[in-house]
Amino acid sequence: MRQQRSAETRVKILEAALDLFRERGFPESTMREIAARSGVATGLAYYYFASKDAIVLEYYQRALEDLGPLLEPAQQHKKVEDRLNAILEAKFQYFEPNRRFLGALMSNAADPASPLSPFSEPSRPIREFDFAQFQRALDETGVSIPKDLAPHMAKILWMYQMGILLFWIYDRSENQSRSRQLVKRSVGMVVSLLKLSNLPLLKPARKTVLDLVAILEG
Amino acid sequence: MRQQRSAETRVKILEAALDLFRERGFPESTMREIAARSGVATGLAYYYFASKDAIVLEYYQRALEDLGPLLEPAQQHKKVEDRLNAILEAKFQYFEPNRRFLGALMSNAADPASPLSPFSEPSRPIREFDFAQFQRALDETGVSIPKDLAPHMAKILWMYQMGILLFWIYDRSENQSRSRQLVKRSVGMVVSLLKLSNLPLLKPARKTVLDLVAILEG
DNA sequence: ATGTTCAGTTGAACGTGTTCAAAAACAGTA
DNA sequence: TACTGTTTTTGAACACGTTCAACTGAACAT
Numbered sequence: 014m015r016q017q018r019s020a021e022t023r024v025k026i027l028e029a030a031l032d033l034f035r036e037r038g039f040p041e042s043t044m045r046e047i048a049a050r051s052g053v054a055t056g057l058a059y060y061y062f063a064s065k066d067a068i069v070l071e072y073y074q075r076a077l078e079d080l081g082p083l084l085e086p087a088q089q090h091k092k093v094e095d096r097l098n099a100i101l102e103a104k105f106q107y108f109e110p111n112r113r114f115l116g117a118l119m120s121n122a123a124d125p126a127s128p129l130s131p132f133s134e135p136s137r138p139i140r141e142f143d144f145a146q147f148q149r150a151l152d153e154t155g156v157s158i159p160k161d162l163a164p165h166m167a168k169i170l171w172m173y174q175m176g177i178l179l180f181w182i183y184d185r186s187e188n189q190s191r192s193r194q195l196v197k198r199s200v201g202m203v204v205s206l207l208k209l210s211n212l213p214l215l216k217p218a219r220k221t222v223l224d225l226v227a228i229l230e231g
Numbered sequence: 232m233r234q235q236r237s238a239e240t241r242v243k244i245l246e247a248a249l250d251l252f253r254e255r256g257f258p259e260s261t262m263r264e265i266a267a268r269s270g271v272a273t274g275l276a277y278y279y280f281a282s283k284d285a286i287v288l289e290y291y292q293r294a295l296e297d298l299g300p301l302l303e304p305a306q307q308h309k310k311v312e313d314r315l316n317a318i319l320e321a322k323f324q325y326f327e328p329n330r331r332f333l334g335a336l337m338s339n340a341a342d343p344a345s346p347l348s349p350f351s352e353p354s355r356p357i358r359e360f361d362f363a364q365f366q367r368a369l370d371e372t373g374v375s376i377p378k379d380l381a382p383h384m385a386k387i388l389w390m391y392q393m394g395i396l397l398f399w400i401y402d403r404s405e406n407q408s409r410s411r412q413l414v415k416r417s418v419g420m421v422v423s424l425l426k427l428s429n430l431p432l433l434k435p436a437r438k439t440v441l442d443l444v445a446i447l448e449g
Numbered sequence: 450a451t452g453t454t455c456a457g458t459t460g461a462a463c464g465t466g467t468t469c470a471a472a473a474a475c476a477g478t479a
Numbered sequence: 480t481a482c483t484g485t486t487t488t489t490g491a492a493c494a495c496g497t498t499c500a501a502c503t504g505a506a507c508a509t
Contacts (some may be wrong), residue, residue: 054489228413277456
């Protein structure tokens with residue numbers, strides 16, 4: 014019973030926080046306000062969440078879990094490019110209400126040391142959960158991938174996705190139309206490259222890319 | 232005479248700040264400490280610098296000016312790839328003492344709204360000063376660039392450089408050897424692509440890249 | 450000399466994220 | 480019921496970046 018109440022308090026705080034973030038944006042929402050809106054003392058927010066950032070991280074985690082089922086339709090397309098397009102479009106739509114404050118996640122994105130970075134250790138489970146979607150898209154569409162590239166392809170697509178999402182978050186065009194254009198254009202290019210990479214002629218090029226990936230991963 | 236004293240105070244604060252940043256890192260250095268070390272009241276630091284971030288921005292600006300002459304030897308190479316390599320190596324060496332706290336510049340890098348971002352409006356002059364180096368390398372080595380790509384090539388190289396620097400800043404390998412590897416590998420690839428792009432066959436590919444650049448720039 | 454002006458300087462105060470010692474509420478046991 | 484230990488909750492306190500009203504003093508005008 015203790016746990017139940019505790020869990021409820023936790024989500025009460027989480028939801029008050031997300032409401033505030035949506036209304037006022039992330040930097041404008043204070044921990045005191047979040048606590049007040051939850052009818053709770055300031056310190057309690059820190060009992061349940063390690064930091065203000067951690068609240069966003071938790072939202073992002075839940076979001077990806079919610080997103081699983083929502084991606085099901087996207088994963089029905091036969092062609093890889095259609096799947097990638099549909100996956101990205103689904104994410105755009107799902108995250109749209111929170112687009113503004115998701116910038117908070119990205120503002121520290123470049124710093125791999127920040128726990129909020131998509132590349133950080135704390136966000137590893139989230140990241141790997143996300144990899145799986147791309148792996149599935151590759152597996153099920155049976156697109157042919159050179160053996161040497163195969164183990165890294167999902168990761169590469171994930172990085173591509175992060176770039177797109179970064180652009181989308183800061184996209185000020187009407188209805189983020191520029192992001193949609195970017196996707197339409199770049200998905201085609203990515204898939205073309207992927208297919209081209211099968212040419213035996215391009216083995217040295219693949220080697221270079223693989224070396225780069227190896228260096229990037231340490 | 233008033234100006235003289237004023238300017239001296241300004242650099243006194245700037246240098247105390249940079250010393251502290253180097254010793255303790257950016258987040259660990261407080262404005263109070265900076266002021267104290269300059270023998271000055273806290274508020275005065277804000278009379279001369281709009282914010283803590285602004286101090287870093289000013290350092291970066293001066294750094295690029297210092298860097299001009301230092302890049303002269305690099306700009307003597309005949310081959311583009313050698314120039315690019317040398318330019319990056321020169322930057323590595325110059326920035327090395329401040330590598331740690333330059334992360335402060337990058338941690339907000341992803342947020343184009345942050346004044347500290349290399350893509351922000353406040354850092355435009357700095358950025359364009361930097362473009363020029365790449366433009367010169369392209370011009371003077373006479374590497375052939377398709378007409379449609381030419382106006383954007385320096386910008387593209389600059390973005391490539393920012394990626395490399397980002398990696399270098401967070402590179403924990405001994406002597407940042409991984410960054411050097413990354414440069415050696417990737418410069419070759421970039422130049423190969425550039426040369427390949429001249430093939431008439433690749434006109435559609437160029438068109439795609441140009442569309443992407445256009446979308447990215449809005 | 451005296452007064453005026455204003456760049457230069459001060460330090461207290463504000464609001465922030467975060468910490469922490471203490472209090473309260475609870476669960477289990479006697 | 481009373482005692483004990485744990486989990487939950489409180490709110491004051493801390494250090495930070497930043498702001499601001501007030502003060503200082505050199506340069507200049509009268």
